[in-house]
Amino acid sequence: METGATILDLNQLRRSCGLCALNELCLPAGIGRPDLERLDTIVHHKRTLDRGKALFRQGDTFHALFVVRSGSLKTFVENPAGDVQVLGFHLPGEIVGIDALANDHHLCDAEALERTSICELPYAQLQQVVREVPSLHGQLMRVVSREMVAEQRHLAMMGNQQAQERLAIFLQSLADRYGRLSRDPSTLNLPMSRYDIANYLGLVVETVSRLFSRMEAAGILAVNRKTVRILRPDLLTALCDSSGRSLRSREAG
Amino acid sequence: METGATILDLNQLRRSCGLCALNELCLPAGIGRPDLERLDTIVHHKRTLDRGKALFRQGDTFHALFVVRSGSLKTFVENPAGDVQVLGFHLPGEIVGIDALANDHHLCDAEALERTSICELPYAQLQQVVREVPSLHGQLMRVVSREMVAEQRHLAMMGNQQAQERLAIFLQSLADRYGRLSRDPSTLNLPMSRYDIANYLGLVVETVSRLFSRMEAAGILAVNRKTVRILRPDLLTALCDSSGRSLRSREAG
DNA sequence: GATTCCTGTTGACCTCGATCAAGAGCGAGC
DNA sequence: GCTCGCTCTTGATCGAGGTCAACAGGAATC
Numbered sequence: 001m002e003t004g005a006t007i008l009d010l011n012q013l014r015r016s017c018g019l020c021a022l023n024e025l026c027l028p029a030g031i032g033r034p035d036l037e038r039l040d041t042i043v044h045h046k047r048t049l050d051r052g053k054a055l056f057r058q059g060d061t062f063h064a065l066f067v068v069r070s071g072s073l074k075t076f077v078e079n080p081a082g083d084v085q086v087l088g089f090h091l092p093g094e095i096v097g098i099d100a101l102a103n104d105h106h107l108c109d110a111e112a113l114e115r116t117s118i119c120e121l122p123y124a125q126l127q128q129v130v131r132e133v134p135s136l137h138g139q140l141m142r143v144v145s146r147e148m149v150a151e152q153r154h155l156a157m158m159g160n161q162q163a164q165e166r167l168a169i170f171l172q173s174l175a176d177r178y179g180r181l182s183r184d185p186s187t188l189n190l191p192m193s194r195y196d197i198a199n200y201l202g203l204v205v206e207t208v209s210r211l212f213s214r215m216e217a218a219g220i221l222a223v224n225r226k227t228v229r230i231l232r233p234d235l236l237t238a239l240c241d242s243s244g245r246s247l248r249s250r251e252a253g
Numbered sequence: 254m255e256t257g258a259t260i261l262d263l264n265q266l267r268r269s270c271g272l273c274a275l276n277e278l279c280l281p282a283g284i285g286r287p288d289l290e291r292l293d294t295i296v297h298h299k300r301t302l303d304r305g306k307a308l309f310r311q312g313d314t315f316h317a318l319f320v321v322r323s324g325s326l327k328t329f330v331e332n333p334a335g336d337v338q339v340l341g342f343h344l345p346g347e348i349v350g351i352d353a354l355a356n357d358h359h360l361c362d363a364e365a366l367e368r369t370s371i372c373e374l375p376y377a378q379l380q381q382v383v384r385e386v387p388s389l390h391g392q393l394m395r396v397v398s399r400e401m402v403a404e405q406r407h408l409a410m411m412g413n414q415q416a417q418e419r420l421a422i423f424l425q426s427l428a429d430r431y432g433r434l435s436r437d438p439s440t441l442n443l444p445m446s447r448y449d450i451a452n453y454l455g456l457v458v459e460t461v462s463r464l465f466s467r468m469e470a471a472g473i474l475a476v477n478r479k480t481v482r483i484l485r486p487d488l489l490t491a492l493c494d495s496s497g498r499s500l501r502s503r504e505a506g
Numbered sequence: 507g508a509t510t511c512c513t514g515t516t517g518a519c520c521t522c523g524a525t526c527a528a529g530a531g532c533g534a535g536c
Numbered sequence: 537g538c539t540c541g542c543t544c545t546t547g548a549t550c551g552a553g554g555t556c557a558a559c560a561g562g563a564a565t566c
Contacts, residue, residue: 077405079413083413083414084413085409085412087405087409098394098397099401100398101395102395102396102399103402107402107405108405127390130390131387131390134383137380137383137384137390138380141394144351144394144398145352145353145354145355145356146355147401148397151401151404152338152340152360154408155338155340155404156336156338156340158411158412159338159339159411159452160332160336160337162553194513199412203554204554204555205513205514205515206553206554208514209515209516210515210516212514213515225513225561241332415522415523416523448543456524458544459524459545460522460523461544462544462545463523463545466545466546478532478544
């Protein structure tokens with residue numbers, strides 16, 4: 001349906017970090033033109049995953065870092081007893097696979113929540129580029145640090161917050177990230193199941209379901225399966241810090 | 254060797270990564286002699302903290318990474334409501350401060366649990382050394398990755414494990430780390446308070462106290478204030494995976 | 507359209523761990 | 537010595553959220 005040239009242009013658009021809309025949210029943030037082109041030479045853009053398909057599995061040997069380009073992923077660990085813990089949901093511009101650097105093999109699973117396309121950064125080549133482009137080292141460390149901070153927030157939520165606050169915080173953070181991606185932050189299209197949400201929040205699915213119902217009854221949300229509209233962002237924010245456990249927290253000395 | 258050189262040798266011993274007992278557990282692991290000497294030039298060894306003193310506080314501007322040399326630290330976040338979450342306890346050879354790389358200021362507090370000495374790695378200089386010693390980049394990423402994995406384990410514990418399993422896992426992991434530091438892994442000298450342990454595990458102090466008593470009654474531990482002897486490591490291990498929540502976990506899909 | 511499977515919702519009940527309360531052990535300061 | 541103020545322990549009670557159970561709404565297959 002299109003001329004050959006158009007397809008090439010589209011390919012070009014899809015292939016270059018410099019032209020990618022996620023540019024400033026992603027690894028290239030703050031990296032100058034020529035260096036960016038060097039980085040571009042090693043980025044593979046091909047991989048596309050269907051819903052439920054794995055990007056990598058626990059135990060896979062590590063060879064690349066990945067960045068979500070469109071769609072979304074979940075990462076999770078599973079212990080020998082079969083207990084699953086969802087570690088995070090990853091939206092466009094977010095990096096996954098860092099946990100594998102310590103051991104040369106992946107310690108968690110990464111799975112597509114919907115049709116998802118991925119940029120692949122072969123690690124050996126990335127290290128070579130880091131040698132040539134020193135500022136990339138700093139940027140990589142910053143991105144990694146950002147992931148750590150997200151994990152710490154997750155942890156703090158699990159340790160201190162009540163069920164309702166947890167869900168509110170989760171929705172809020174999702175809305176924030178939608179905003180940063182220039183999507184409408186008041187209409188969330190949750191790509192993950194209630195089971196995933198519950199597990200991520202350290203709750204069971206029934207509790208999450210009840211909380212959605214309760215927040216809908218309170219006029220804060222309009223919930224229709226995967227589609228959640230935030231009607232009262234102010235009330236949602238209020239729910240985020242209803243000061244959970246009083247005693248436990250204040251005096252850990 | 255000359256007389257008078259002895260004092261210099263001791264200083265040398267204290268000052269050089271090459272001679273440090275933690276060498277292979279720390280940042281220098283896998284780095285060759287000459288590169289190590291270059292790294293050595295930027296490491297400051299002076300800081301010593303008394304119990305309860307802060308290495309840094311939330312909001313402090315970031316200028317250096319730190320490695321515990323002796324003693325121990327806890328890191329924790331505190332939200333505006335006053336809720337505290339202990340993120341981790343840091344033993345010799347472990348690095349802290351990475352979370353600050355993303356924002357140029359610290360997002361958590363780090364506090365000494367006992368008299369603790371610290372190696373300081375000024376970040377600007379560290380980056381310079383990374384340019385000169387490319388293998389250091391890889392090693393830094395590995396160390397960071399190790400921290401992330403520890404956080405993920407913490408998270409999985411909070412999400413899936415019952416109270417008793419949490420304490421068992423905590424003691425087990427402490428014993429493992431003692432072992433790696435060539436200390437007796439069966440006699441733990443807990444530098445942190447019951448409050449810190451409880452908060453780290455997402456429990457309250459009363460629960461932790463009861464669990465210690467219960468495990469002592471079961472003949473697994475001998476508890477005397479801060480001193481905990483592991484009498485039956487086999488039983489402790491058994492408690493670590495008594496498969497907590499069955500339904501919640503098995504099918505997060 | 508009927509069947510099956512899966513995800514999600516709602517209700518009834520119960521348990522684990524939080525909360526409240528009291529007291530014991532120990533150190534620091536006077 | 538005594539008191540004050542911690543940290544830690546133990547007991548009694550309560551409630552948030554987990555467990556069990558039943559069912560409803562889609563989606564996929566036939």
